[in-house]
Amino acid sequence: MLEKILLLLSLSLSVAEGLCKPGVGEAYKVRFSIKTALGDQAYPWNKNEMFLFRAALAFAMRDFTNGEEFGVSDIHPCNETQRVSFWFVVTRPKTMDLVDKGTVEMAIKKSRNRINGAFLLTDKTLEFDGIYPTLAAPVSPDTPPWLIVFGVVMGAVSVGIIALLVYPLVQRKLKKNMDADDEDSDEETGVKTAENGANDGIYNSTFSDDERFTQM
Amino acid sequence: MRLVLPNPGLDLRIPRHEDLERMEKQEAADRPKWDNKAQYILTCVGFCIGLGNVWRFPYLCQSHGGGAFLIPYLILLVLEGMPLLLLEIAIGQRLRKGSVGVWRAISPYLTGVGIGSMLVSFMVALYYNTLIAWIMWYFFNSFQDPLPWTNCPLNENRTGFIPECQQSSTVDYYFYRVTLNASNSIADSGGLQWPIIICLLAAWTVVCICCIRGISTSGKAVYITAILPYIVLAIFLIRGLTLKGALSGIKFLFTPDVEELMNPTTWLDAGAQVFYAFGLAWGGLISFSSYNPVHNNCVQDSVILSVVTGLTSVYAATVTYSIIGFRATEKYDTCINENIRTLLNGFELPEDSITASNYNAALHHLNSSNPDTVFGLDIKTCDMQKLLSEGVEGTGLAFIVFTEAITKMPGSPAWSVLFFIMLLCLGLSTLFGNIEGVVVPLKDFNLFPQKWPHEILTGATCFVSFIICLLFAQPSGIYWLTLFDNFAGSVPLLTIGLFEMIAVVYIYGIDRFNEDIKFMVGRKPSIFWQITWRFISPLIVLVILVFYLVTQAQKQLNYLVWDINSETFPALTSIPYPSWIYAVIFLLAGVPSLVVPMYALCRLIFVCYKKKMSEKN
Numbered sequence: 093m094l095e096k097i098l099l100l101l102s103l104s105l106s107v108a109e110g111l112c113k114p115g116v117g118e119a120y121k122v123r124f125s126i127k128t129a130l131g132d133q134a135y136p137w138n139k140n141e142m143f144l145f146r147a148a149l150a151f152a153m154r155d156f157t158n159g160e161e162f163g164v165s166d167i168h169p170c171n172e173t174q175r176v177s178f179w180f181v182v183t184r185p186k187t188m189d190l191v192d193k194g195t196v197e198m199a200i201k202k203s204r205n206r207i208n209g210a211f212l213l214t215d216k217t218l219e220f221d222g223i224y225p226t227l228a229a230p231v232s233p234d235t236p237p238w239l240i241v242f243g244v245v246m247g248a249v250s251v252g253i254i255a256l257l258v259y260p261l262v263q264r265k266l267k268k269n270m271d272a273d274d275e276d277s278d279e280e281t282g283v284k285t286a287e288n289g290a291n292d293g294i295y296n297s298t299f300s301d302d303e304r305f306t307q308m
Numbered sequence: 309m310r311l312v313l314p315n316p317g318l319d320l321r322i323p324r325h326e327d328l329e330r331m332e333k334q335e336a337a338d339r340p341k342w343d344n345k346a347q348y349i350l351t352c353v354g355f356c357i358g359l360g361n362v363w364r365f366p367y368l369c370q371s372h373g374g375g376a377f378l379i380p381y382l383i384l385l386v387l388e389g390m391p392l393l394l395l396e397i398a399i400g401q402r403l404r405k406g407s408v409g410v411w412r413a414i415s416p417y418l419t420g421v422g423i424g425s426m427l428v429s430f431m432v433a434l435y436y437n438t439l440i441a442w443i444m445w446y447f448f449n450s451f452q453d454p455l456p457w458t459n460c461p462l463n464e465n466r467t468g469f470i471p472e473c474q475q476s477s478t479v480d481y482y483f484y485r486v487t488l489n490a491s492n493s494i495a496d497s498g499g500l501q502w503p504i505i506i507c508l509l510a511a512w513t514v515v516c517i518c519c520i521r522g523i524s525t526s527g528k529a530v531y532i533t534a535i536l537p538y539i540v541l542a543i544f545l546i547r548g549l550t551l552k553g554a555l556s557g558i559k560f561l562f563t564p565d566v567e568e569l570m571n572p573t574t575w576l577d578a579g580a581q582v583f584y585a586f587g588l589a590w591g592g593l594i595s596f597s598s599y600n601p602v603h604n605n606c607v608q609d610s611v612i613l614s615v616v617t618g619l620t621s622v623y624a625a626t627v628t629y630s631i632i633g634f635r636a637t638e639k640y641d642t643c644i645n646e647n648i649r650t651l652l653n654g655f656e657l658p659e660d661s662i663t664a665s666n667y668n669a670a671l672h673h674l675n676s677s678n679p680d681t682v683f684g685l686d687i688k689t690c691d692m693q694k695l696l697s698e699g700v701e702g703t704g705l706a707f708i709v710f711t712e713a714i715t716k717m718p719g720s721p722a723w724s725v726l727f728f729i730m731l732l733c734l735g736l737s738t739l740f741g742n743i744e745g746v747v748v749p750l751k752d753f754n755l756f757p758q759k760w761p762h763e764i765l766t767g768a769t770c771f772v773s774f775i776i777c778l779l780f781a782q783p784s785g786i787y788w789l790t791l792f793d794n795f796a797g798s799v800p801l802l803t804i805g806l807f808e809m810i811a812v813v814y815i816y817g818i819d820r821f822n823e824d825i826k827f828m829v830g831r832k833p834s835i836f837w838q839i840t841w842r843f844i845s846p847l848i849v850l851v852i853l854v855f856y857l858v859t860q861a862q863k864q865l866n867y868l869v870w871d872i873n874s875e876t877f878p879a880l881t882s883i884p885y886p887s888w889i890y891a892v893i894f895l896l897a898g899v900p901s902l903v904v905p906m907y908a909l910c911r912l913i914f915v916c917y918k919k920k921m922s923e924k925n
Contacts, residue, residue: 125649127659173656220906222468238448242510245448249513256520256763 112170113192114179118190120197121221123177129217137176141211142169148210153182153191156199161185183283197223312817316390321413322403323705325827328602331404339404340523340599343611347527348604349612351596352536354737356478359439359706362734365585366625366889367701368577370561373568378622380578385618386787389582389846390842392805394610395812396483396588400597401606402824405755406748407591410598414480414816421807422749423582425591427900428800430744434589434773435792437515438780441507443485443728445855446707449506450724457482458715476878477868479712484786487707490870495886496790504781508774515736519743520763526740533737538620539629540730544723548630550772551717560696572855577631584797585617592741595748605829639724643690647671652919654685702793716866718747743769778831789869795893800900801851807904808844818842820864865889 097116097136112119122145127134137139146167153162174179182191202206208218215225323331342348369377378523404785405409408422449456460481460725467476473481483489489501496796548554568574587593597606641664648662651674662670675682698709714723747766751754756765818841826832868880 123653125659174658175652176657176659177653177656227462227468229462229466233452236453238445240596241451242506243449245444245510246513247518249510256517256525258652 111183111188112168113178114171117181118193119179120200120223121177121179123175123219123221124211124213125217125219126176126211129213142172145169145209148203148207149180149182152199152203152207153196156202158196182205193305249306260284274286275281310665312819313815313816315815316413318816322362322835324514325824327614328402328404328827332602333848334562341601342523342599343527345604345852346598347523347530347732349609350530350534351523351527351737351740352593352609352613352619353616354530355592355596355741356585356613357534357537357620357734358585358587358738359731359735360581361617361624361674361904362583362622362628363400363702365581365621365704366561366628366874368581368707369625370629370697372571372574372577373565374467374560375562375564376566376568377574377578377821378777379433380575381582381621382618384575384579384848385614387840388579388845389586389588389617389836390610391845392583392588392809392849393586393593393613395809395841396593397606397610398598398821398825398828399812401600401602401828403603404598406595406598406752407745408752410594411811412752413809417908417911418807418811418815418904419911420904421811422752423901424800424804424807426587426746426749427903428796428804429592429742430773431792431796431896433739433742433746434777435490435539435668435780435789436735436739436798437511438508438777438785438789440732440739441504441511441777441780442487442703442707443731443735445503445507445509445843446711447725447728447732448730450721452844453721455711455715455720455724456486456921457711458720465903472872473906474837477708477712479708481713481880482711483703483707484870489783489788492869492871492873492885493869493883494784494889496786497782497784500778501785502781505778506786508777508781512770512774512777515739516767518736519740519770520766521768522744522747522762523596524652526744530737531793533733533740535555535604536733537730541624541725542731543624543726544631544730545627545716547723550629551630551634553637555633556632556637557629557696560633561625561629562600576852576855579848579857580798580802583801583805583849586614587741589801589808591745591749595744596741603828603830605887607825607829607831630694631713632709635709635716636692638713639695640690640692642782647687647690650685650687651682654681661810663679667833697842698707755853787869790867791892792896796900797857799853799897801855802849804904806849806853809841809849813841813846820824821868828834866894 113120118173124137126137143164146164146169149167150162153166154160162182166181166183166185167180169178169180182196183189191238200220204215204225208214211218333738389550396856398409403413406422407414407425408419411418411420411422411743442579444561456481460469462468470481472485474662476484487503491498517524517525543684583589644664644667648664648667651657651662651671652659655674655678671687710727713725714720714727717723747762748771750765750769751762779785782788812818818838822832865886866882866884871877871881874881
């Protein structure tokens with residue numbers, strides 16, 4: 093009995109190894125860049141991590157096919173290198189039929205974040221050759237921020253224009269009030285104003301200078 | 309016996325020294341005045357220090373032998389810049405008029421010099437304010453995190469980026485496509501870019517409101533626009549020096565290559581840069597100096613201005629190249645890391661086997677053992693020198709190189725805001741001088757009724773300029789701007805500067821000019837000024853002008869375009885100008901230069917005709 097089981101196991105293993113051929117058929121290549129992602133906190137790659145990978149991928153297949161009972165034994169890796177990269181194929185549960193590339197791709201795409209999370213990696217450091225990550229759309233606010241700043245600047249400029257227009261009017265009003273006060277005080281000191289008015293006179297250059305300029 | 313051309317009636321046209329003394333005592337209110345000396349100095353410094361100091365001088369310095377370029381620059385600053393500066397300042401202070409008024413007072417035949425200055429100031433103001441509009445656009449967009457030029461937009465199925473952005477870079481795409489929507493050639497003008505129109509509106513309104521009452525408003529604005537750039541440069545210097553790779557940039561800038569001094573183009577470029585850096589021949593300096601008190605020490609002012617301009621150029625160059633060094637180092641590191649990744653993936657080696665330090669040795673080893681595989685991997689060469697020298701002039705520096713460097717700094721929106729505020733201040737303070745050089749001659753011409761206040765004149769000028777600036781809001785706008793930059797701001801300035809010197813020294817009379825300065829300052833100008841005014845400076849400007857014309861006439865006029873479909877994409881493609889451009893170039897460069905002799909000729913004919921008519925009667 094025991095020998096039969098052992099024979100079956102070894103047969104299935106050898107068949108599986110035959111299934112996983114790099115670059116051919118339904119195989120995908122996976123590449124881990126653990127040291128790039130985690131630096132000092134990098135964990136070493138060993139059989140346990142491989143097990144986690146197979147489990148994560150089985151989960152992805154289950155999630156995508158909605159219930160088909162994929163197991164760890166349905167994920168077959170091969171050609172592992174020192175880079176930490178290897179090829180793998182997926183077979184249907186309880187049979188040796190390969191799952192086609194398209195299904196595997198869609199399953200991985202659906203659960204990409206979960207698989208990344210299991211390894212503390214990102215789309216860039218856990219690469220599936222040929223499966224391009226769906227990029228997150230950039231956040232675009234409803235009002236573009238530049239319009240807001242533009243509005244602030246134009247508002248400040250409008251305030252400036254209004255200030256420039258209003259300021260001389262206000263000044264003129266104040267001057268009128270001051271002149272009214274002066275006239276009141278002038279009536280008391282009538283004699284003094286005559287003396288103050290007899291200054292040297294202000295030289296008005298407007299008349300003299302223009303004549304000296306030549307025409308044209 | 310000094311050579312002086314006959315100039316009858318000069319004494320009737322200019323105020324005598326006694327008149328000046330009396331005007332000073334009476335404090336006649338018909339001309340505006342500076343509130344204090346600091347305002348005058350700041351306005352002049354702001355006018356001289358402009359965008360060119362940030363993005364033209366560092367490029368010239370680095371491409372003409374680094375530290376060795378400072379030698380021709382400083383020599384020509386002293387021999388060419390300073391004398392012409394003192395000439396303009398002193399003549400403005402003495403004759404107390406704007407640029408047209410001054411030349412008309414010296415001789416009515418010379419009014420053309422003033423007209424030429426006004427035209428040049430106007431054309432430069434047009435394209436300069438468009439640059440301000442672009443800077444404003446970037447400034448408005450800096451108030452978000454992440455900055456919009458950090459990431460490419462996604463393509464339709466969200467698996468990658470738009471190919472135009474993918475092939476060039478995010479900053480290139482943002483500048484040429486999002487901001488400008490650049491077309492393929494200068495003839496291709498398809499509609500108007502409304503974000504640019506909005507920014508042009510903002511730019512012209514800000515300029516209008518700062519200049520609306522002449523120096524009583526712009527004099528207050530320069531307290532900010534002239535001082536803020538220095539503060540921001542200091543902040544950037546400190547930030548820049550703490551970044552990795554800054555010192556390699558500064559070393560690249562200042563490494564002297566003494567052999568470049570033998571090259572005549574080095575001296576020509578230094579001379580031209582000094583000329584443009586001082587804002588000479590624009591008419592703004594003459595105007596500003598005419599508001600000074602009569603006994604202001606203009607000799608001291610010109611020396612101070614020259615020293616400040618020279619030092620600021622070197623200061624700005626240091627800051628610029630520290631940031632450029634940082635960016636180049638970042639790109640170099642990224643390039644090396646990419647190559648390491650490719651090698652590791654291609655040869656399936658463990659991750660830490662190749663690092664930046666043993667990259668060269670590892671590459672050599674792999675290349676000798678498996679040359680075919682290495683060739684198939686397509687490893688890019690990472691060249692630090694090439695990275696340090698790419699795109700570091702003009703708009704490329706501010707909108708592409710610097711914006712990219714800023715995205716790599718932590719806290720990028722703050723740095724972006726600071727950088728573009730600095731550029732805004734630098735540009736605005738130069739524009740104040742430009743607008744002064746346009747509005748005051750218009751006033752002197754009495755084209756508009758006298759009772760129109762200054763505000764309406766400024767407003768009208770700004771409005772008309774805004775309408776004309778819509779030319780630059782087209783998709784081909786950047787090519788028009790480069791055209792204006794190359795032709796409106798080069799030959800006419802040199803011609804007018806030459807005529808100015810000849811006018812003051814040989815038509816006004818160097819003896820009379822010396823007496824004026826002795827009256828104003830108390831001392832006759834020394835032998836240095838005499839020799840430079842009479843021989844050296846005019847000669848230098850003439851040589852630069854002749855060489856420039858000769859070199860321009862010899863080469864075919866090409867310009868650079870952003871063309872997705874060309875082979876050299878993402879680098880700009882060089883294509884020839886269409887033939888109708890020559891008419892535009894004549895308008896830009898020929899008309900301001902030729903208006904000087906043409907006006908004199910027309911006036912001569914008119915006067916002769918009038919004489920004949922009066923003789924007949």
